[in-house]
Amino acid sequence: MKISLIKTLPAAVVALLIGNAVHAQAPASSSAKLNTWSIGVNAGLLTGLSPLGGENDFSNEKASLGYGLYIKKQFTPYFSLRLDGVRGTVKGDNTKAFKSGFTPTGGPSAYETKLNWSGSLNAVVNLFNIDMFKKEDVLQLYVSGGAGLAGYKPKITTASGTADYSNKDIKELIIPVGAGAKFRLSDNVNFDLGWTVNFVDGDNFDGYKTGRGNDKYNYAYAGLEFSLGGGKQLAFHNPVALTYDEALAAKQTADALKGDLDAAKADNARLRSEMNDLLKDSDGDGVADKLDKCPGTPSGTVVDGSGCPLVVPAPVIKEKVIVTEADRKVVNEAIKNLEFDLGKATIRPKSYPTLNRVAALLVEKNFSLKLAGHTDNTGSMALNLRLSKDRAESIKAYLVSQGANASRIEATGYGPNQPIATNKTKAGRQKNRRVEFTLF
Structure with missing residues (x-):
């Protein structure tokens, strides 16, 4: 594997590690009753131009139609695995100078590579929720990284005409690294805007080897994603907002319990007052004032049940x-x-x-x-x-x-x-x- 490809591998590895870390920290119960599977279709522009990894083999990269589809499994609100497939055509020529000022001469004047198929498994990490106090967001930003294979066949144009670079399709490893934004249109439909840089493990993609490094190509696309199921989407599920709601509900419950406690204290105070009034015995004869028919009996006097002195001592x-x-x-x-x-x-x-x-x-x-x-x-x-x-x-x-x-x-x-x-x-x-x- 060439040096330029080796430099791109850490980006994919980091994306995978971040996704796994987020997945491990999220509670398993967060996906309960929420849709976790979805499919997407998209179309956009394929170009050989890349802002990452230096200049390409041809100075003028053209945009051509590409289209793709994917299936995705959402494990947490922040992490998913996505299986992508893309087809299309990538074109370029040497009708102008490179940014460095170099004017290509002597080599092929143009190329057209037919991307028969590409498939890659990508880890997708949702970066953050736009509004932390909404249970479901409408806008979501994400990054992705992974690895896969591409099958393609380039054609080059030379002074003598156009010829296939190879008599058979070429299959090579690709490392896709991308970013995008997703808009929730409804509970089951999202509008997806994305951009992916695909690093190819070789210098064959444009049919011309110059020694500048491995080839790469871009795919900028727009498409629709369809959530499978009748519930809401786990990807737009906001556990931060739910935690806030739970804390708010707990506070309301605590306030209600405090109100009940204050009411109970008031009832207890009233009960104590009533009991003190009911059991008050001013003369200490064992008969409460409310039942004492002879209040003020001298201390030590034997009384009957009404609080009055006994005329005859009680028989033994x-x-x-x-x-x-x-x-x-x-x-x-x-x-x-x-x-x-x-x-x-x-x-x-x-x-x-x-x-x-x-x-x-x-x-x-x-x-x-x-x-x-x-x-x-x-x-x-x-x-x-x-x-x-x-x-x-x-x-x-x-x-x-x-x-x-x-x-x-x-x-x-x-x-x-x-x-x-x-x-x-x-x-x-x-x-x-x-x-x-x-x-x-």
Whole structure:
């Protein structure tokens, strides 16, 4: 391989490496539900002129018609592999001097090379998106590089006439390096403008060997690309814009959660105020002010369920307390029917009838009762401990209002510390939100 071709190989290798690097860094999921295959047709001008690699063998290169097609596989929004095919004719003559001032004499006066076919595999790298905040761009710039084969047959014109340079088609390696711009006309159609310099591995393309280096030819074209499939094109898919949308959605979600948290804090403050007002006991006799019919009782005075002093000391029960199955049934029914307002310690009216039967049982048999409030793990530990304690105290206050002895009722809140089911399911959390009654 000659020196000029060796100099062109790094450009193709770099293009391939860049494409592979971009491909490796892009998430595999980015191509989901997006079109990745497309075909293209194009037509344009083939010339032997090249701004890369020095002068050619003929001083006056002419433009001739060329046409091509390709099939492309898009791996990420930035990288694809494209299989190109091009045909056409390349012409030139020596009717003027080279840029260096040299006037060719003695050799062929003109050439015409028929490019029967060329095929190359190219790595195409999309350089950037024009608008980073659009999910789909309308303009895309790209570069390409690859390698392939060309089959061609040159004819040269000398003083004696026109003759084939070779009796058979010549097949040689080509290195195409190009750039272009693509415009998205619709979800499935693009307008493509491109320019490719093809470096030939030999000095045979124009039928004249001068020792100036390997030949090259250009293909400047315009065409249409058709995306295969019913979705949008991965090539115009903009992951930067999607990342921005995801970040914006996350911020909106965070703002909504903050609003919910502020509302929950306000509800908790109101709940604490209501519970403090409900459980306030100014004279310390164990009966809340709202239920105390004898406020201001001196400290240490034994009172009944209404907060009034007992005229006769409560009788001391010496016999052993026996809790029957019927007693437990009354308590279990009260537990099953017990309901509170959501996030509050307010007992719902449907729970009153069964609680009334528990109060009557406590009065009749002088039982002692332990109330243990429990919650699930939703919310903070401090809030759950306070809510479980408040609910147990609310039940105690109600039972006392129905005549039960406040000194025989113990109310305790355990929060989420004693679950009886998993907190990972809705049903489990429902079981953990409870108040346990223990007679003794």
